[in-house]
Amino acid sequence: MTEQRWYAGVDWASESHYVFLTDGTGRKIGEKIFKHSGEGLAEMAAWLMTASGAASSSQIYVAIEVPHGPVVETLIERGFTIHAINPKQMDRFRDRFTLAGAKDDSRDAEVMASAVRTDPPCFRLLAALDPTVIELREWSRIASDLGTERNRLTNRLREQLWRYFPAMLELESDLGAPWLLDLWELAPTPGKAARIREGTVAKLLKRHRIRRFDAALVLDGIAQTGCASCRGDG
Numbered sequence: 001m002t003e004q005r006w007y008a009g010v011d012w013a014s015e016s017h018y019v020f021l022t023d024g025t026g027r028k029i030g031e032k033i034f035k036h037s038g039e040g041l042a043e044m045a046a047w048l049m050t051a052s053g054a055a056s057s058s059q060i061y062v063a064i065e066v067p068h069g070p071v072v073e074t075l076i077e078r079g080f081t082i083h084a085i086n087p088k089q090m091d092r093f094r095d096r097f098t099l100a101g102a103k104d105d106s107r108d109a110e111v112m113a114s115a116v117r118t119d120p121p122c123f124r125l126l127a128a129l130d131p132t133v134i135e136l137r138e139w140s141r142i143a144s145d146l147g148t149e150r151n152r153l154t155n156r157l158r159e160q161l162w163r164y165f166p167a168m169l170e171l172e173s174d175l176g177a178p179w180l181l182d183l184w185e186l187a188p189t190p191g192k193a194a195r196i197r198e199g200t201v202a203k204l205l206k207r208h209r210i211r212r213f214d215a216a217l218v219l220d221g222i223a224q225t226g227c228a229s230c231r232g233d234g
Contacts, residue, residue, distance in 0.1 A: 003059060006052040009112025010044075010064045011105045012036075012071050019044060020109035021051055026117060031106060041074040048080070063112035065090055067126060068137065076128050083116050083123035093119075150176050165190055167224045179208035183218070193222040 004024060011018040015036050021029045030051045034044040048060050057079035066072060067084040076082055093115040097107055116123055154175040161168050167190070172180045182204055187193035201215035
């Protein structure tokens with residue numbers, strides 16, 4: 001006897017996910033939007049089980065365009081049978097429903113639910129990853145996000161220094177360098193920079209193990225500014 005199955009398509013997004021569910025014959029059972037949050041993903045899993053009436057989550061075949069991420073990992077952890085599809089292949093299946101190129105979340109979810117039922121060989125069955133791999137992937141993503149944010153903030157810092165304290169830019173190409181940020185905190189304006197003691201700067205350089213120049217050179221550098229009106233404390 002063939003095991004009864006249900007088929008769901010998940011059109012994922014950064015803030016919410018559209019889910020379309022059918023039975024084994026392709027008859028629509030329901031569709032619903034879930035928020036992208038821990039609570040929302042748990043609600044998605046619970047709804048799939050309740051709406052389908054499946055005895056086991058493995059009987060529900062879920063199609064999605066991404067092979068990893070919170071949605072995939074949540075559903076795999078709960079035992080659903082997850083299949084990923086290449087977005088370009090998805091475009092071909094979408095032509096079965098409409099020739100219009102405009103994206104429609106509801107239609108895309110329906111297309112995936114239909115395609116995983118009729119053409120499973122076009123999908124890639126996903127399996128649970130080793131927890132270490134998942135952790136490394138998340139750390140890699142976090143590192144990438146932090147790197148992007150760091151670049152954004154240093155670009156903003158560069159723009160501000162060009163306006164009133166360009167001499168600070170001559171000291172270090174990496175404006176996010178910890179020693180430069182500490183120096184800027186000590187000397188936020190050219191006026192305050194002129195009153196810093198050489199010994200204070202020497203201690204800062206020693207603490208950060210900066211050996212390519214000495215305190216006198218740093219003080220001489222930040223004393224040079226082309227903005228005469230910026231020499232005060234502002």
